[in-house]
Amino acid sequence: MENFIVSARKYRPQQFDTVVGQSHITDTLEHAIEENQLAQALLFCGPRGVGKTTCARILARKINEKDGSVSEDGFAYNIYELDAASNNSVDDIRELIDQVRFAPQVGKYKVYIIDEVHMLSSAAFNAFLKTLEEPPAHAIFILATTEKHKIIPTILSRCQIYDFKRITIEDIQGHLRNIAQKESIQYEDDALYLIAQKADGALRDALSIFDRLSTFSQKNITLAKAAEVLNILDYDQYLNIVDLAKENKIPEVLFAFNEIVKKGFDPHIFIAGLGNHFRDLMMAQNNRTIELIEVGEKTKMKFMEQSQKWSAQQLIDGIEICNHADINYKNSKNPRLTVEIALMQLSSLTANLGDTKKKSS
Ligand SMILES: Nc1ncnc2c1ncn2[C@@H]1O[C@H](COP(=O)(O)OP(=O)(O)OP(=O)(O)O)[C@@H](O)[C@H]1O
Ligand SMILES: [Mg+2]
Incomplete structure (x- = not known):
């Protein structure tokens, strides 16, 4: 059997131009290398899994390449990586600091990547501070972290900070x-x-x-x-329930709800989701607000189609009914009933009962 390599590893970008959604950072770094304007200490921060370690490695490699310290078979001599998550003691940092002192044997720069830097013990941070304050001219530090707020200000102020974004x-x-x-x-x-x-x-x-x-x-x-x-309620289930509600088919709606609960879905999440579906339908009625719906294109079309069957006022009432149930859910002695009442009300929205709402005169 072929060895399966997880996609995250197989498709880790090797160049800046294949890094997705961080061009504000990769462009700047690329430029800084070309112009020899790279800071000696850089901090990459941002949420997890958005390319911090990846970019640190690409940058380190680029520095080495420019420096001529990459061998013919691609080995970069002057990159050192420390995972602070598992090497966070003062001794680990001291060892690193000892290494930093020596100039590289090939090329001009030694690049140190310290990943998960927020995990360093405070003693380790302090030991590191002196080196970061006056690093030897050949040392470049790339620090990476998900938790910028845990980095002491004295370190922050010595680093050029790059904020990575969540990917859209x-x-x-x-x-x-x-x-x-x-x-x-x-x-x-x-x-x-x-x-x-x-x-x-x-x-x-x-x-x-x-x-x-x-x-x-x-x-x-x-x-x-x-x-x-993903254990997500399929959009189709909401589409189906809303179609049934439109036809005033109360028993079928209650039955569909029961099936959903039987599958283990939380009724509270269901009713909040249904409220969101009515909200999406309202957005779908207008070709400006349709952009505010977060679903794929095909699903968007289905939403648009369904939204045409309802009046704007009915959709607003639908949102309110769901919202009301959502708010009352936790306080109700019988939360399931709260949802069922809402479903019955929703199923009556389009029933023309000779307009029971009489205007007071
Ligand atoms: N911006 C991106 N472009 C392309 N692939 C990415 C990007 N971000 C993450 N990946 C993919 O996810 C994997 C993990 O990314 P990486 O290790 O760089 O994340 P990280 O920001 O360092 O996360 P953590 O904070 O958890 O360490 C990469 O191997 C790559 O496959
Ligand atoms: Mg990382």
Whole structure:
């Protein structure tokens, strides 16, 4: 059997131009190297799985390449990596500081990557501070962390700070699309969108969900499979319930809700999600606000179609009914009933009962 390499490793970018969604950083770094304006201490911070370690390695390599200290077979002599998560003692840092003193044997620069730098003990931080204050001319430090607030100000003030961003849903989706094509994996675009959404800005998380799904679905990632694995209520379930409500089919709506609860979904999350669905329908009625819906293109079309069957006022009432149930859920002695009442009200929105709301005169 072929060894399976997880996508996050297989597709770790080797060059700045393949890093996704951080061009404000990669462009600056590229420029700084070209112009010889690189600071001696850099701090890469930002959420997890967005390319900090990746960029630190690319940068270190670029410095070495420019320096001529990469061997013919690609070995970079002057890159040292310390994972502060597992080497966080004063002794670990002292060892590093001892090394830093010596000039490189080949090339001009030694690059030190200290990953997860917030994990250093405070004694280790302090020991490091002196070196960072007056580093030898040949030393460049790249520090990386998810927790900038844990870095003491004296260190922060000595570093050039690069803030990495969460990757947008569209960028993640595009990246997954590329990989799916390279790996000959079939996919529905909206399924990739859902994965990207679930990853919450972290590309690494997106890739690991993607791997899991690709195995589970035998290389055919559909929206339904994605929703199943991610344990997300499929948009189709909301679409279905709202269609039934439109037809005033109260028993069918209650039955569909029961099926959802039987699958283990929390009724509270369900009703909040349904409220969100009504909100999306309202947005879908207008071609400016439709951009505010966070779903894939195909799903967007379905939302648009459904939204045409409702009046704007009915949708607003729908949002309010769900919102009301959402707020009351926790205080209710019978929360399930709270949701069921809401569903019955929703199923009556379009029932023309001769307009029971009489205006007071
Ligand atoms: N911006 C990105 N562009 C392309 N791939 C990325 C990006 N960010 C993360 N990845 C993918 O995720 C993997 C992990 O990224 P990386 O180790 O650089 O994240 P990190 O920001 O250092 O995360 P952590 O804070 O958890 O250490 C990479 O191997 C790569 O496959
Ligand atoms: Mg990292």
